[in-house]
Ligand SMILES: O=C([O-])CC(=O)C(=O)O
């Protein structure tokens with residue numbers, strides 16, 4: 686687990702902000718990390734966007750108890766109890782600017798994140814979200830342009846389904862262990878995770894490959910008499 690200083694966080698976010706997932710993939714290869722970093726392709730963005738951040742991890746596990754039978758007028762109170770005692774995540778209140786929120790929810794079909802709590806974390810500086818489970822209220826997340834990558838879309842609330850386990854621990858997201866402090870880059874190609882100890886080395890070669898690629902595409906733009914855009918400048 687890596688704790689970056691504020692200055693290092695800013696430097697890393699700047700270093701990665703223009704890189705595509707494909708460039709970061711190349712940068713990993715150049716550091717002999719061919720086997721590692723690419724999150725399983727079934728974890729997809731809700732809409733086409735990109736995000737870069739520093740991993741802030743949480744782990745949830747399936748809830749093992751059954752929900753006691755009760756009338757609806759008692760259920761509201763029980764749900765409040767559940768959210769306060771079983772699925773409350775204190776880390777949600779401690780978002781720092783530049784965090785990439787990484788949630789291992791053990792693949793459970795539940796929307797731990799919805800449009801309300803995600804927007805609250807986004808407003809505090811979360812740059813993106815990734816989960817190996819579901820997310821809900823997706824129409825509003827798209828409307829608000831909150832960058833989100835998930836395995837599925839889920840309709841369901843937490844109660845009776847999921848238990849908060851830990852914050853700031855290594856988690857398995859789509860076959861990649863994400864440690865707090867790792868760099869997470871995500872775009873339409875999916876999600877890639879750069880181990881913190883390789884963060885600067887990977888960025889160096891990712892930039893090398895990005896620049897070479899831009900040069901090639903820029904020449905084709907010129908042949909086509911197309912106006913240059915940010916993808917080739
Ligand atoms: O209430 C929840 O557990 C998640 C949710 O839908 C939201 O925050 O909008």
Ligand SMILES: [Mg+2]
Nearest residue numbers: 799800801822
């Ligand atoms: Mg909601």
